[in-house]
Amino acid sequence: MSEDPALGDVLDLLSDEYARDILEATSTRPMSAQELADECEMSKPTVYRRVERLQAYGLLDEQTEIRTSNNHYSVYTATLAEFSVALDDGSFESSLTRTDDESFPGEGEPDTADRFKRMWEDL
DSSP states (O other): OOSOOOHHHHHHHHTOHHHHHHHHHHTTSOBOHHHHHHHHTOOHHHHHHHHHHHHHTTOEEEEEEOOTTSOOEEEEEEOEEEEEEEEETTEEEEEEEESOGGGSTTSOOOOHHHHHHHHHHHO
């Protein structure tokens, strides 16, 4: 995502308790949909709906966990580090700071080690 989403869209998303719970849980460690459902006490369909919205705004990253038994699954990690709103000269200004700019094209080039890690994770 090359540009921050509109202030109203982010406020709407963050006003959702389930979305906030998912961000809080995934800010400490990557979690699967089942882990999120258990941790946040919500159904898996609710988890998937919120995950989709959070990903659409670049606030949640998805990675594939590889298992030798070929039962691969996705885990999610919060990418939102900070969201701020300021009122200056009669208008609102907002900004998002993400923890992992490399996953958002146009916002910084990842170094070689990071590119290799992401390539390996995507296999």
